[in-house]
Amino acid sequence: MTRRTLAGVAAGLAALAGCAQLKAVPGLGAVADDMQRRGTESAVKVGENVVTAAATGDLGKKATFSMEQEFHLGKTVAANVVARLGGRTVPPGDPLPRYLRDVGTVLALAAAEQRGAGDRPYPMRGYRFVVVDTPQVNAVGTPGGFVVVTTGLLRTVRSEDELAGVLAHEIAHVQRGHVMAPVESAREQEHMTSALLAGTDPIVHAFFGKVVTVGTDFVLDKGYGKANELEADAFAARILAGAGYDAQGLGRALGRLQGRSAEGGFFSRHPPAAERVASLSGVARSGVPGAEPSRTARFEAKVRELGKGRPSS
Amino acid sequence: MTGRGLLLLVAVLGASPAGDTVVVKREGARVMRAPRFFGEACAAGVAPGQRLRLVERKGGWARLASPGDGRCWLHETAWLDRSPGELVGNPSAASTRDIELAGRGFSESEEALYRSENPSLAAAFAALDTYLAAAPEAPPQELAGFCAAGRLGGAP
Numbered sequence: 001m002t003r004r005t006l007a008g009v010a011a012g013l014a015a016l017a018g019c020a021q022l023k024a025v026p027g028l029g030a031v032a033d034d035m036q037r038r039g040t041e042s043a044v045k046v047g048e049n050v051v052t053a054a055a056t057g058d059l060g061k062k063a064t065f066s067m068e069q070e071f072h073l074g075k076t077v078a079a080n081v082v083a084r085l086g087g088r089t090v091p092p093g094d095p096l097p098r099y100l101r102d103v104g105t106v107l108a109l110a111a112a113e114q115r116g117a118g119d120r121p122y123p124m125r126g127y128r129f130v131v132v133d134t135p136q137v138n139a140v141g142t143p144g145g146f147v148v149v150t151t152g153l154l155r156t157v158r159s160e161d162e163l164a165g166v167l168a169h170e171i172a173h174v175q176r177g178h179v180m181a182p183v184e185s186a187r188e189q190e191h192m193t194s195a196l197l198a199g200t201d202p203i204v205h206a207f208f209g210k211v212v213t214v215g216t217d218f219v220l221d222k223g224y225g226k227a228n229e230l231e232a233d234a235f236a237a238r239i240l241a242g243a244g245y246d247a248q249g250l251g252r253a254l255g256r257l258q259g260r261s262a263e264g265g266f267f268s269r270h271p272p273a274a275e276r277v278a279s280l281s282g283v284a285r286s287g288v289p290g291a292e293p294s295r296t297a298r299f300e301a302k303v304r305e306l307g308k309g310r311p312s313s
Numbered sequence: 314m315t316g317r318g319l320l321l322l323v324a325v326l327g328a329s330p331a332g333d334t335v336v337v338k339r340e341g342a343r344v345m346r347a348p349r350f351f352g353e354a355c356a357a358g359v360a361p362g363q364r365l366r367l368v369e370r371k372g373g374w375a376r377l378a379s380p381g382d383g384r385c386w387l388h389e390t391a392w393l394d395r396s397p398g399e400l401v402g403n404p405s406a407a408s409t410r411d412i413e414l415a416g417r418g419f420s421e422s423e424e425a426l427y428r429s430e431n432p433s434l435a436a437a438f439a440a441l442d443t444y445l446a447a448a449p450e451a452p453p454q455e456l457a458g459f460c461a462a463g464r465l466g467g468a469p
Contacts, residue, residue: 064395067338069419075441076427082437089440092447102459105450106466109343109350112390115373122390124361126341126449130441146441160463208423209430244465295463 067124067144070180073211074123074144077179080216081140081148082132090131090151099302100129100149100167103160107168108145110243111175111235120177127171137257140219141170143179151306157253160299161292164243165250168236176231178224179215226271233280245295251280335375335392337363341449342391344381348374351466354453355385365392 065073082089090097108127123145130148137152147170157163173179223229233250241247258273337359346353348371357380359365365387369376373389428438451459460466 065419066396067394070395072421072424073419075438076424079428079434079437079441082440083434087436087440089437089443092444097444102451102456105456106351106460108450110466112388113350113373115390121393121395122339124339124394125445126339128441128444128449130444205423205426208419209427212427244460244463244467292464295465298463 065180065183067121070120071124071144073183073208073215074142074146074179076208076212077142077215077219078130078140078144078146078148080212081142081146081220082130084216084220085132085136085138085148085150086134088133090133092128092130094131095305096151096154096302097129097131099298100131100163103164104129104147104167104171106243107164107171107239107245111168111171111239114235114238114242115175118177119175120180123174127174129167138220139166139170141173142215142219143174143177145174147171147174154303155306156257158256158296159249159252160295161240161246161249162253162256163249163299164240164245165236165248165253168239168243168245169232169250171239172232172235173219173224173228176228176235178228178232179218183211183215229271230276230279233276237280246292248280251277254280334364334366337361337365338392338394339390342387343453344377344385344387346385348372348376348386348388350388351460351468354457355381357381357385359387359391 092098092101104127108122112122120143125145127145127147130146131151131154132148133151135152136150137156138148138150139153140148142148147167149167153166154163157166218224224232236250237247240249246252254273254277258277338361340361342359343350344355344357344359346355359380366378367375368378368383371386374386375389376383377385377387428434450456461468
């Protein structure tokens with residue numbers, strides 16, 4: 001049997017059984033190894049394509065992922081985010097996470113009522129607002145509805161409306177699919193597909209791992225690109241207004257943090273705060289209900305709880 | 314269905330006109346007395362997998378035959394999903410190979426394999442599981458109180 005014939009047989013068999021089983025067939029082990037190596041290289045290439053697609057805004061051909069698939073990807077990205085923020089989560093039953101859950105729920109529902117045709121469906125397990133105890137000022141939304149917020153951020157904003165502004169911005173990223181869109185529209189998809197043609201779980205697994213790594217870098221470090229950030233800001237202002245919050249809450253939070261991009265986190269991965277505040281000013285001017293003193297009072301009471309909490313790890 | 318037919322599909326499952334049935338896809342969907350999230354909730358809830366008959370559509374909302382004897386509303390976000398492995402955009406370059414792609418992986422078993430290969434993330438995954446075990450978002454009555462106290466969601 002020639003090598004070419006072997007390769008053809010290998011491709012056919014692999015489509016049914018995968019490389020692991022293929023290796024057990026006498027004479028085909030080397031072919032299987034070669035396919036797996038090329039497949040892994042393809043998966044890495046696809047990960048790079050995800051970055052390129054996000055950076056260029058190329059939304060050409062894309063393969064859809066179900067909300068269950070998005071959930072498992074997003075949860076894995078969120079686990080990486082939590083770990084990179086130090087891993088000291090506050091238990092969900094504590095007063096502060098419960099408070100965040102309530103604020104976040106109001107915003108998530110207001111966002112759902114303004115759902116656009118191109119938006120992602122609502123997360124299949126709903127939103128989860130996870131509090132991590134760290135001085136770093138950060139908030140991150142991942143696919144699947146995980147919104148990770150640091151105690152550093154909670155200590156930095158000064159009112160419930162400002163906190164709501166930051167949460168609304170992260171919900172906007174999730175609902176608009178700012179992570180999932182580039183994953184779905186990774187360029188040179190044929191390259192990925194040809195790898196998957198072999199039907200090997202290791203190749204699918206390599207792709208999953210690469211997307212998790214790329215996704216974590218996106219949400220923590222690189223950001224979603226200027227256009228997506230400004231879009232999330234504008235949508236956040238509408239979410240705030242729809243929920244009954246001060247539509248300028250995000251702008252106020254951003255204004256408070258101008259000049260702190262060198263600290264990293266939330267503000268380093270976005271366009272400059274001054275530019276965002278300027279962009280928001282027109283959007284937020286319409287239908288501003290104004291800050292409510294009772295909201296600020298309960299925010300201050302909850303933030304005073306910081307330091308009394310008991311991080312889980 | 315042909316590959317081209319698949320390509321032309323909008324990647325949304327369950328979108329349905331009035332009179333059709335839908336299947337609930339997500340946890341914590343709110344069943345409301347009126348077609349808006351901020352207001353009185355119906356006593357009966359719905360659960361993932363539950364099949365519901367729609368009797369009226371209004372924007373993103375649908376009035377249900379039951380539960381609620383035709384007096385309760387559910388938002389479409391309760392049943393919308395995306396179909397894995399369909400292609401949208403640039404359909405001329407599509408192939409059945411592409412369609413196969415997104416149906417694979419990104420599953421619970423894939424997550425489990427990733428977790429087993431990254432033991433340093435065990436605590437982070439455990440923390441997320443703790444959050445997931447808690448009730449999804451705020452229950453309707455608790456949320457109503459929260460909104461009223463903060464004058465949110467149209468509360469006076």
